Amino acid sequence: MSPHLRAAKVLPVSFFARPVETVAVELLGTVMVSGVRGAVTAGRIVETEAYLGRDDPASHGYQLRRNARNQSLYGPPGTWYVYLSYGMHWCANLVCQVDGIGAAILVRALEPLEGLERMRKRRGGVEDRLLASGPGRLCQALGVTRTLDGSSMPRSGVSVRAGQLRPDERVEVTRRIGISKAAEWPLRFTVAGSEWVSKGR
């Protein structure tokens, strides 16, 4: 890990113990770091999506539904909730707000920062713009799988470190992507104009 990145503090639990939309916005510009020593991969978060939990029809925590998959969604703020999407892609969420609501933020895209060669190898040599521009893609690039589910910082193998948007960057809010229920809710947040944001179809 570069000295610069090592100097950035891992986000504390208090960062996540706030309204999910606030956290989703403030996660933009922070850095998701995976692995240790010579095997670090890291990327700057440029796209997030909020899922409100209990009262959000699109959330895995809708009506406080519980099953074997989503146990960690009801853990304390800062817990990783990682699940398998469409039977083949892992998606990483960070639990927020207060215990038991089921609110979480899906990390949807990263701007690759460190370990580019390792990411390219994991991603099978796709063009760099596609390395981590999607929730499934970024998990593959960072080697995130079920083993991360239920863990939390700073002990977990993946952490998020402090980072800011640049002065020329602003946050854009849009409807959510890839879902059918409550998709129109303005809960997707991106760094406006970033080439690393997922494209949708």
Next chain:
DNA sequence: GCGCCGATTGGCT
């Protein structure tokens, strides 16, 4: 127990 759907992606038409 069975079949359908999904917070996705990559490949082909």
Next chain:
DNA sequence: GCCAATCGGCGCC
């Protein structure tokens, strides 16, 4: 633009 891959949850028989 369309579709398959692939698996867990859930509704329904």
